[in-house]
Amino acid sequence: MHKLWPFLMAGSIGAMGIEAASADDYQLLVGSYTAGQSEGIYRLNFDSATGQINPKPLQVVTSENPSWLTVSKDQQRLFVVNENGPGQKDPVGRVSSYSIDPQSHQLTLINQVQSLGNEPTHSSLSGDASHLFVSNYSVVEDPGGTLAVLPVGADGTLKPVVQLSSHPSSRVNPERQMSAHVHSTVSSPDGKYVFSNDLGADRIFVYRFDPKANPQLPLVAATPASVQLPAGSGPRHLLFSADGKHAWLTTEMSAQVAVFDYQNGKLEQTQMVDLAAGQPVSDKAAAALHASADGKFLYVSYRGTANQLLVFAIDPATGHLKELQRRSVEGDHPREFSLDPSGQFLLIANQKSNQIVVVERDAKTGLLGKTVQKLPMDAPSDLKFLVRH
Numbered sequence: 001m002h003k004l005w006p007f008l009m010a011g012s013i014g015a016m017g018i019e020a021a022s023a024d025d026y027q028l029l030v031g032s033y034t035a036g037q038s039e040g041i042y043r044l045n046f047d048s049a050t051g052q053i054n055p056k057p058l059q060v061v062t063s064e065n066p067s068w069l070t071v072s073k074d075q076q077r078l079f080v081v082n083e084n085g086p087g088q089k090d091p092v093g094r095v096s097s098y099s100i101d102p103q104s105h106q107l108t109l110i111n112q113v114q115s116l117g118n119e120p121t122h123s124s125l126s127g128d129a130s131h132l133f134v135s136n137y138s139v140v141e142d143p144g145g146t147l148a149v150l151p152v153g154a155d156g157t158l159k160p161v162v163q164l165s166s167h168p169s170s171r172v173n174p175e176r177q178m179s180a181h182v183h184s185t186v187s188s189p190d191g192k193y194v195f196s197n198d199l200g201a202d203r204i205f206v207y208r209f210d211p212k213a214n215p216q217l218p219l220v221a222a223t224p225a226s227v228q229l230p231a232g233s234g235p236r237h238l239l240f241s242a243d244g245k246h247a248w249l250t251t252e253m254s255a256q257v258a259v260f261d262y263q264n265g266k267l268e269q270t271q272m273v274d275l276a277a278g279q280p281v282s283d284k285a286a287a288a289l290h291a292s293a294d295g296k297f298l299y300v301s302y303r304g305t306a307n308q309l310l311v312f313a314i315d316p317a318t319g320h321l322k323e324l325q326r327r328s329v330e331g332d333h334p335r336e337f338s339l340d341p342s343g344q345f346l347l348i349a350n351q352k353s354n355q356i357v358v359v360e361r362d363a364k365t366g367l368l369g370k371t372v373q374k375l376p377m378d379a380p381s382d383l384k385f386l387v388r389h
Helices: 006-009
Strands: 025-032 040-047 060-064 064-070 077-082 094-100 107-114 119-126 131-135 148-150 163-165 184-186 193-198 201-211 218-226 235-240 246-251 254-262 267-275 288-293 295-303 310-313 323-330 336-339 345-350 355-361 370-376 380-386
Touching: 025 064, 025 295, 025 323, 040 064, 064 119, 077 107, 077 131, 094 119, 119 184, 119 246, 131 184, 131 193, 148 184, 184 235, 201 235, 201 267, 218 267, 235 288, 246 267, 246 288, 246 336, 267 323, 295 336, 336 380, 345 380, 355 380
Parallel strands: 064 380
Antiparallel strands: 025 040, 025 380, 040 060, 064 077, 077 094, 094 107, 119 131, 131 148, 148 163, 184 193, 193 201, 201 218, 235 246, 246 254, 254 267, 288 295, 295 310, 310 323, 336 345, 345 355, 355 370
């Protein structure tokens, strides 16, 4: 028996027959940190009729600290950042590419390259899938964080970094902002611009993406070249609305969500929502955000001492947010979460309490309901679904 199976099965609530599969089954990829019991990436079955994750892995991929998973739109490729750095088993930040079998979803390693930075924490594909943007967070001040650009071959092969960008830090917080800490980088809906969110700089850096004009330097600073956020706020993750007219940004250190109007590479802030008004800075830690498929609701994870998921209604005209619910994640440090493809459940990766929590979701109201499963999983960091074609 795989060494993690007893750990997975011990705390599963109402797990279905482990060999069962149905038309309502999806596969779930779980990335994790590997300092403890985890071996890397776990591929599991998820039943959207019951909200149950099958505790027996379909596949275990040995990989060092695969903390963020990027699945291509056609679901034929998986790109993984290996969040390694000084003092870890593997001190070198890396990025791995896998092929995904269209029938079985079996993962097969294509290749692995260095990210040319420490603790790569996020990646995203360009709109045309020709390049991967990797955010090297870099915990320590020297050398600090960077944005790395890697070409991607038609067969999914990652090529070495062709461009490495660094940003000046704000130095507002002497413990966390003495150098750049690039936390995520995403493309605009039309694929023409790239937005790099730097926690250490209190800015979103904006680039034009034009690899045909200059393959060796596909990113060029836009005008304006950055968007200023409040001092000491620490921008983390940016999400565009489905219609491309609005965007939302979590600021990790100030625990806020900034709302923007978006047009032609320019973000204009129109609202700032406090997740933790009146709480000490040390208790604040906003993290992930995802919108429902119908674009009506935004979900935000808030770590700190609260450990909550917040539900917001989205104004379709302005993108503004109205708080509807705060719900405990029933664990510690919800680093990421995911709405299942049916929209009936929300899965939470509680990194520090070593579990994935599945809760019911009302698609009409957006509200989160009862907990249907708590699955032990060592240091889960990211959750991505695969669906049958």
